[in-house]
Amino acid sequence: MPSPKARNNGGRSGSVPGNNGRYEFMSLNRSPPPHLLQRQGSDPTSARLRASESPTRRRGSGSSNASSSSATGAQQLPEEDCMRLNPSFVGIALSSLLAIDLWLSKRLGVCACEDSSWGSIRPLMKLIEISGHGIPWLAGVLYCLYKSDSAAGQEVMLNLLMALIVDLVLVAVVKAVVRRRRPSHNRMDMFATFSVDRYSFPSGHATRAALCARFLLAHLVLAAPLRVLVLLWAALVGLSRVLLGRHNVTDVAFGFGMGYCQYNLVEMLWVSPVGLQLMMGQLG
Numbered sequence: 001m002p003s004p005k006a007r008n009n010g011g012r013s014g015s016v017p018g019n020n021g022r023y024e025f026m027s028l029n030r031s032p033p034p035h036l037l038q039r040q041g042s043d044p045t046s047a048r049l050r051a052s053e054s055p056t057r058r059r060g061s062g063s064s065n066a067s068s069s070s071a072t073g074a075q076q077l078p079e080e081d082c083m084r085l086n087p088s089f090v091g092i093a094l095s096s097l098l099a100i101d102l103w104l105s106k107r108l109g110v111c112a113c114e115d116s117s118w119g120s121i122r123p124l125m126k127l128i129e130i131s132g133h134g135i136p137w138l139a140g141v142l143y144c145l146y147k148s149d150s151a152a153g154q155e156v157m158l159n160l161l162m163a164l165i166v167d168l169v170l171v172a173v174v175k176a177v178v179r180r181r182r183p184s185h186n187r188m189d190m191f192a193t194f195s196v197d198r199y200s201f202p203s204g205h206a207t208r209a210a211l212c213a214r215f216l217l218a219h220l221v222l223a224a225p226l227r228v229l230v231l232l233w234a235a236l237v238g239l240s241r242v243l244l245g246r247h248n249v250t251d252v253a254f255g256f257g258m259g260y261c262q263y264n265l266v267e268m269l270w271v272s273p274v275g276l277q278l279m280m281g282q283l284g
């Protein structure tokens, strides 16, 4: 018996049961003979035939199919009956990334509860979580703004307050749009959360950590060790989100990127001392 490739002029080949039950070699690029066509069922052969009839292949070989179907009188399966066995490369890549994300996040959720493998460090991670929470930052900035007796200090604190508010609003909008559930292993015992905080993407702590770290490094004169400490704190906040099981790795990664970019927005919307006096005058 000639090899499948020789019989089919180099086209893709496969073996299908003929009407006498014997397997026949045929090209999957041509429409199968009528007795082989059947409605969608569990038969893998018919599924594979439909694979060769996939829309992209049909579009590419439409003329040959049309001529072959008219020649053999074979019925063209309607598109909705064809299984899409050729998802796009991007779809496959995104699905793979999501699977890796969920698997890695599950593996890294080592202190999601007290009896997890690293449950003993959960209190420390909760402390880091609080250090990145919106409420302590808002309260701290308002206190510094109130206690500041220099125009420069007030200018910096007012713009940091505006940055925190912009961050909260943008994160809330993205969370509300994406509505990604938090990891299944998360135990939601975070304090002072609001409606959208039940969603996972992006991590509000990560956006705030990146935004505040960039802001402090740009507007405070800090010695080198303190600058390293600020970066270490931001990294630990992001890491704690995954270790506590609050977020997937992609939630935190995107949060860091979003917070970093949010600082550019704060620089564009920077309130100068003149603008500050005008604002204070209007408030006064």
Ligand SMILES: CC(C)=CCC/C(C)=C/COP(=O)(O)O
Pocket (backbone or CB within 6 Å): 133, 134, 135, 138, 168, 190, 191, 192, 193, 194, 197, 199, 200, 202, 203, 204, 205, 206, 241, 246
């Ligand atoms: C209520 C205020 C002022 C801030 C909410 C802070 C918070 C709970 C954010 C959620 O962070 P993750 O998205 O990282 O869990």
